[in-house]
Amino acid sequence: MLKKIIINIKKYMKYSFKAAFVFLLIFVIFRVSFIYSAEPSPPQYPAGISDLTALTGVYEGDVILTWTAPGDDGSKADPPVSGYSIRYYEGQITRTGYNDYEKVKIYNSIWTDFVAGGSVETRVLTGLSEYCGRKLYFALKGYDEVPNYGIWNSSSDVGGLEINLYNSCIVKLIPPSPVNNLTVSAGYKNAILSWTSPGDDGNSGNIINGAIEIRCSPTNPITSETDWNSVSSGYPYRAVVSSSMIAGSLQRYTLTGLAIGSTYYFAIKIKDENESGWSNIDITIPKPVSSPINAPPVAFGLSSPANSIISATEKPSFSWENSTDPDNSGIYSYGLQISEYSNFSSFVQAPIGIAYSSYTLIEAIPDDKTYYWRAKAIDVDGGVTYSNESRILYVNTSNASPVNFSLTSPKNETVLKKPTFVWSASQDPDPPWTVKYTIYYSTYSDFASYQTITNLSTTTYTFISNLTENTTYYWKVAASDEYIVPSSIFSTEIYSFYVRPVLPAAPAGIKMTNNSITWDSVLLDEDGVSITDFSKYKIYRSSDIKILGTSGTFAEDTTQNSTLAISGYWTAIRAVDVYGNESANSMSINPDETKQIMISNTRDLIIEIPTEAQISLTGKIISISKSGNIYDIKPLNISNMNEIYNFEFSSPVKITFETNGDCVYWFNGIEYVALGGRIGNSITVQTKKLGRFYTGSIGSYKLKLVSSFPTKIFTPNGDGINDEINLTFSGITEESINAQIFDMSGKKVSDMTQRDFSWFLWDGKDSDGKVVLPGIYIYQVKNGKYTANGTVVVAR
Secondary structure, three states: OHHHHHHHHHHHHHHHHHHHHHHHHHHHHHHHHHHHHHOOOOOOOEOOEOOOEEEEOOOOOOEEEEEEOOEOOEOOOOOEOOEEEEEEEOOOOOOOOOOOOOOOEEEOOOOOOOOOOOOEEEEEEOOOHHHOOOEEEEEEEEEOOOOOEOOEOOOOOOOOOOOOOEOEEEOOOOOEOOOOOOEEEEEEOEEEEEEEOOOOEEOEOOEEEEEEEEEEEOOOOOOOHHHHHHOOOOOOOEEEEEEEEOOOOEEEEEEEOOOOOOOEEEEEEEEOOOOOOEOOOOOOOOOOEEOOEOOOOOOOOEEEOOOOEEEOOOOOEEEEOOOOOOOOOOEEEEEEEEEOOOOOOOOOEOOOOEOOOEEEOOOOOOOOEEEEEEEEEEEOOOOEEEOOOOEEEEEOOOOOOOOOOOEEEOOOEEEOOOOEEEEOOOOOOOOOOOOEEEEEEEOOOOOOOOEEEEEEOOOEEEOOOOOOOOEEEEEEEEEEOOOOOOOEEEOOOOEEEEEOOOOEOOOOOOEEEOOEEEOOOOOEEOOOOEOOOEEEEEEEEEOOHHHOOOHHHEEEEEOOOEEEOOOOOEEEEEEEEOOOOEOOOOOEEOOOOOOEEEEOOOOOEEEEEOHHHHHHHOOEEEEEEEEOOEEEEEEEEOOOOOEOOOOEEEEEEEEEEOOOOOEEEEEOOOOEEEEEEEEOOEEEEEEEEOEEEEEEOHHHHHOEEEEEEOOOEEOOOOOOOOOOEEEEEEOOOOOOEEEEEEOOOOOEEEEOEEOOOOEEEEOOEOOOOOEOOOEEEEEEEEEOOEEEEEEEEEOO
């Protein structure tokens, strides 16, 4: 049974297969017949394209193709083709090479909406960035729905026919913009270039997998492609570096291997990812230029010997700090320079090639001389740095004492409590030729006990504290050299001097009440120090003001602060110390007069103070001093005896000078101005101001200053500019001429030098040849009976 079923199934399958095969065969036959019944016979192909034109696109990697469209069937307008087959290659594409896929590339498009045959078709090919800046050839075939393809003929296929002559173009390339701000800074055998990166396309977009090329020329600027191409080959003249850059970012590159001291001109180009995507030469103005430098060795100091040391050997040793090379090329050697001149214009010895930072002289240098020394470091490129100082060295192998000298003043004379000592200069016969002085002073002639003032470098000294009044002192000076063990010598004499007491201050605050004259107690000496030796007051009376204060006008002594006022008599009071020294006159008062009168102790100057001006003297006294023809009239504060500056009376006072001069001049701080002339035996002026007055001769105007060079102010500092003042006078006669300089106290400073008949100069030095202190000085030129006076200013 089972066997029968199987046999029946096999029979069924056999008949079913045959039926299916017959049906399929009938279907294929009829289908093929249907297909071929739709296509013309023979087949119609799209026409070949003969005017394909390739144009460079607008955007990078683009190409524009334009052509006359073929029809679906030959050149018929309708229907349009179903599509186009596109080929491109860097060489011409021939008919036979159209399908040479080993060379020719296929451009896959998704174009639609094709124009009818005979119309112009324009399409843009994109994505050709790989070929930016390069020339591509294009080939094109239309195809229909079968598809049947048209033919392609290049100009080379048809032998001279104008077919597809313009089927090639350069693929659109937008290179980076040229750099416009290239800068270069010099380094050690290198140059550091900086610039702002452009973009991938002009100034837009970042540059990925691009490059920079730097070229430098040691001969001329690189401003053109000709210059660019003329640059020597090889590094460092040409350097190409791969780089990715963010547009607008700051870029740097260090170009090494340059020669120190040479001048290089630089230019740069930037490339994007395209092989031909190079920018133009940078447009930096001015073109960057640089000269690589060698940084000299680092500054260093000297170690030994210390400055101004005395060497007892003629072959001293020297040492200094190590220097380093900031370029890390190393210190090649050191040098030592020894000179007799501080500017090292020549050398006594100058050893070089010293390997270490120390050196001992092999050859001796001469004894008893002053030397200047320094070291220098030299790097491997010849850069030199000198030590940051030079030092003095004295060579003195055997010492001699300073030479003899003598004292000048005070010499057995009377002085004030702060005397000035003066002595002649000693000299040191050995280096460093420096002498220091020590003053010894004592109240004992044998100096059993003494005090000293040490380390003086000048030959004068003024005490800054008071010595004991009414005491005799003895003094001498020792001169010492500055050798390793100093040697000293004393002055050839010992002098003495007597310190006289300082006068008491003049009584102040003079008043008259009823029949009594009163005054304030004198509490100070003239120097403003509290009086410790006050004794009494002396009263002077006279009906003649001009003789008041003479011995014949003495009236009485008193320890009180008052005395009688006697009609018809002027009264003046003086304070007296225990040594009998009398102060200057107080203000004189007369009960019959409203004015007060101040008369100098020498009675050659009288100041009349009217009632309305007397209030200005509250708490003050007037000090009168005279030197030659110069009077100093100063208001002093009675509380400390200090001068009161810029003082003025509330109303004018009358000042009378008993003098042989013809005119009174007042010093206004710059020069003397005439105030008044002689009337009878005296000169009287009225003024609200006190100060410095000079009495001279009107006849001096017959001797007149014509010119001054420089004008008034000169600077005797040795710089060769206005070191002296030159004065020229008119009115010079054949009579004797005396030209002198005085300070403002009237003390003679120096004689002027006469250059010719009317030309005199002063070099700003005193009679000892030392430059004077800055300030105002008086010149006085006397020629016969005539005198010319004026002022000059010494500045620094």
